[in-house]
Amino acid sequence: MASKNSNRAAANLAQNKYPSEDVSIEKRRRIGTPKMPLNTGRRTQARQALTVVNVGREVPLTNDNSDSNGVAMEFTADDVEALLNEKLKKSRFNHKENSEHMSECIKRLKLCIKWFQQVEGKYILEQESLKNLLESAENKCSDIEVKFTAKEDELNSIIIELRKNILALQENVAKEESEKSKALDSLSEEKEVRLAAERQQESVSADLKRSQEQCSDLNLKLKSLEDMHKRVQEYNKSLQQYNTKLQSDLNRTQENLQRVDKEKAAVVENLSSVRGQNSSLQEQIASSRAMYDEVIKERETLRNEIVSVRCDLHQVRDDRDQQLRQVQLLLADVEKYKECAGKSAADLRLMSEKYNELESRCASQSETIRRLSEQLASAETKLKLSDMSAIETQSHFEEQNALILELSNRLVESDLKIVEGEKLRKKLHNTILELKGNIRVFCRVRPMLCEDGIGNDAKVVAFPTSTELLGRGIDLIQNGQKHSFTFDKVFLPDESQEDVFVEISQLVQSALDGYKVCIFAYGQTGSGKTYTMMGKPEHSDQKGLIPRSLEQVFETRQILEAQGWKYEMQVSMLEIYNETVRDLLAPSRSSSSVDAGKQYTIKHDAIGNTYVSDLTIVDVRSSKEVSYLLDRAAQSRSVGKTQMNEQSSRSHFVFTLRISGVNENTDQHVQGVLNLIDLAGSERLSKSGSTGDRLKETQAINKSLSSLVDVIFALAKKEEHVPFRNSKLTYLLQPCLGGDSKTLMFVNLSPEPSSVGESLCSLRFAARVNSCEIGIPRRQTSTQTHIDELQAYNST
Numbered sequence: 001m002a003s004k005n006s007n008r009a010a011a012n013l014a015q016n017k018y019p020s021e022d023v024s025i026e027k028r029r030r031i032g033t034p035k036m037p038l039n040t041g042r043r044t045q046a047r048q049a050l051t052v053v054n055v056g057r058e059v060p061l062t063n064d065n066s067d068s069n070g071v072a073m074e075f076t077a078d079d080v081e082a083l084l085n086e087k088l089k090k091s092r093f094n095h096k097e098n099s100e101h102m103s104e105c106i107k108r109l110k111l112c113i114k115w116f117q118q119v120e121g122k123y124i125l126e127q128e129s130l131k132n133l134l135e136s137a138e139n140k141c142s143d144i145e146v147k148f149t150a151k152e153d154e155l156n157s158i159i160i161e162l163r164k165n166i167l168a169l170q171e172n173v174a175k176e177e178s179e180k181s182k183a184l185d186s187l188s189e190e191k192e193v194r195l196a197a198e199r200q201q202e203s204v205s206a207d208l209k210r211s212q213e214q215c216s217d218l219n220l221k222l223k224s225l226e227d228m229h230k231r232v233q234e235y236n237k238s239l240q241q242y243n244t245k246l247q248s249d250l251n252r253t254q255e256n257l258q259r260v261d262k263e264k265a266a267v268v269e270n271l272s273s274v275r276g277q278n279s280s281l282q283e284q285i286a287s288s289r290a291m292y293d294e295v296i297k298e299r300e301t302l303r304n305e306i307v308s309v310r311c312d313l314h315q316v317r318d319d320r321d322q323q324l325r326q327v328q329l330l331l332a333d334v335e336k337y338k339e340c341a342g343k344s345a346a347d348l349r350l351m352s353e354k355y356n357e358l359e360s361r362c363a364s365q366s367e368t369i370r371r372l373s374e375q376l377a378s379a380e381t382k383l384k385l386s387d388m389s390a391i392e393t394q395s396h397f398e399e400q401n402a403l404i405l406e407l408s409n410r411l412v413e414s415d416l417k418i419v420e421g422e423k424l425r426k427k428l429h430n431t432i433l434e435l436k437g438n439i440r441v442f443c444r445v446r447p448m449l450c451e452d453g454i455g456n457d458a459k460v461v462a463f464p465t466s467t468e469l470l471g472r473g474i475d476l477i478q479n480g481q482k483h484s485f486t487f488d489k490v491f492l493p494d495e496s497q498e499d500v501f502v503e504i505s506q507l508v509q510s511a512l513d514g515y516k517v518c519i520f521a522y523g524q525t526g527s528g529k530t531y532t533m534m535g536k537p538e539h540s541d542q543k544g545l546i547p548r549s550l551e552q553v554f555e556t557r558q559i560l561e562a563q564g565w566k567y568e569m570q571v572s573m574l575e576i577y578n579e580t581v582r583d584l585l586a587p588s589r590s591s592s593s594v595d596a597g598k599q600y601t602i603k604h605d606a607i608g609n610t611y612v613s614d615l616t617i618v619d620v621r622s623s624k625e626v627s628y629l630l631d632r633a634a635q636s637r638s639v640g641k642t643q644m645n646e647q648s649s650r651s652h653f654v655f656t657l658r659i660s661g662v663n664e665n666t667d668q669h670v671q672g673v674l675n676l677i678d679l680a681g682s683e684r685l686s687k688s689g690s691t692g693d694r695l696k697e698t699q700a701i702n703k704s705l706s707s708l709v710d711v712i713f714a715l716a717k718k719e720e721h722v723p724f725r726n727s728k729l730t731y732l733l734q735p736c737l738g739g740d741s742k743t744l745m746f747v748n749l750s751p752e753p754s755s756v757g758e759s760l761c762s763l764r765f766a767a768r769v770n771s772c773e774i775g776i777p778r779r780q781t782s783t784q785t786h787i788d789e790l791q792a793y794n795s796t
């Protein structure tokens, strides 16, 4: 209830109303006051009332029941107005009346003032009460305002919080929505995955079924395979037998190859004889052609003669006809004359003379005609004869031409056959080499020498004689223990230099075909390395591989020249002594010590060719030139003395023949290299008994040979790093060992029982080399520009 009143009071305040205004509004209306704020309006009304009283207007009394106190009297606005507007009735003569009237007026005005004062008192009271009310209302209002602001603040903070909550909620909603969409996506994905999985499951179960079926099938197959395995094992055995047969076939193929080579040589010979025949036939043809031309010329002259004779004959015939016509005319004249017998006898005589003359002329002309006819007949027979001989010559010429054509066809055919044969030979040769592996090992045991000592009959080397190992196996007996080894070829002590060369001649041929070929001899001092490589060139049957190879190279070069090949050969020779390279062909070497200061550096180019800087390279055209160079090199070689061999080489000897060939017919270029190396002795320090300088040499030799061993072993194990640079020897041989060359190692053995330890070491190393696979041999064919580039590189 209290709050209701306070609310209403607040509302009134807001409308500038007072609580009691509603009550007094009627009164104010009645006294005619305008509606105005109370404190100003009431004072104005009072002043107006006083003004009315002071002005003394006559105000009609609307209420006559006013008592003497005049308190109960009430005045309306109209009353007051009327009272104020009332005009005093002044009469100049009736002062009394005027005075009465005035006093009346004053009386009324006083009443009116009194009323006003009462009203004012009431108003003041009311105003105070209203003020109190206002104050309380204002207090309430301020309280409310404070509460309101507190509430507002509270609400604002709540609103802010709510807004924050809304934002957070909106974010959450957005997040939730994105999660929802994600979840929906993943759901759909999962659905797809599930479908796929279901499908997969179906297929897997189908597969499973199939697998089970297959499994059972496989079980069956396994059984059959087991049976087959047994059969395969049996087959394998037979294959092994077949393999040995193949090996023998291979040997036979090699023999065939040699036979093919011989046949080739025969064909080449045949070809050259055919070529000779051809040239003689060509000469014959040329002479026949000359004869034919002569006959043709003769025939032409005869024809011309016949034509001229015919012309003459024609002429003579014409003359004769003319003469005959003249004779007939004359005869007619004679007849006329005879008829006219009356003419003179002189005329007659003249006429008969003329007639005789004409007759004799006619007879001579007939004679000429007969002669010319005879001439014509003989010329015609001559012409016929020359025609016949021309035809004969022509047929002979045609025969000769056919023969030439046939011979040239045969020549082309045999050329093709030679090329084909050559190709086949190369192919077979390379197949054999590939079958054998591109690093091969041959073992050679030298015979017992007088120097080896007499009476030492204990045999430490034996050669198995089984078909499988014949020519390939070797047994070494050390302290009663047998060590067996197998190599690509084992040469018995009694096998000749020729026998050894036959086995490597194809390799030498490969150098001409554009391959890099490297043949080196390894073994202890005195085991026959130099004998194998160099031999004794002064005795033709004891020449070693180097002179024989060179002879073959130059011989084959000549044969290949007939096929359009042109070769250029360059030779260089060096030795590696105490890890230092020495040029064996250096001109200064024998006379001065200029060479001693030179630092020969070994370089390899991108295509695996090796170059040694400053090394003397000599162009050679014949094996004789090379022999001369070999002699020069032999003199330059460093030869020392050890207990083991008086002429023992203490350095590695490297002979290099570079071959570059061009075939102008086929526009082929080949670049081959033939490296022939005589290594220094591989004996161990203890065995060599070296001291001082010799010990240093032996150590250097051992270092380079052990580097060779390391390189070979690294290659055998297919290691990433191969230590080629550990020694000059291995670095020089890098392209041969690690690259694409055809490499052959001779392991030379001494049959002496005292050398059995060294022989075992050599054989073990050789066996390791034999198990190596080192790349695929690659033929070096190139264009002319490439060769020029290489030569330019070489010259730098």
Ligand SMILES: Nc1ncnc2c1ncn2[C@@H]1O[C@H](COP(=O)(O)OP(=O)(O)OP(=O)(O)O)[C@@H](O)[C@H]1O
Binding pocket: 445, 446, 447, 449, 493, 523, 524, 525, 526, 527, 528, 529, 530, 531, 532, 645, 647, 648, 649, 679, 680, 681, 682, 748
């Ligand atoms: N197959 C052989 N037939 C005949 N004599 C041989 C044979 N092999 C080697 N000789 C002889 O054995 C001796 C030593 O041979 P060689 O000089 O070739 O050995 P080496 O291994 O080269 O020795 P070094 O390491 O000292 O050079 C020589 O007198 C040589 O003639």
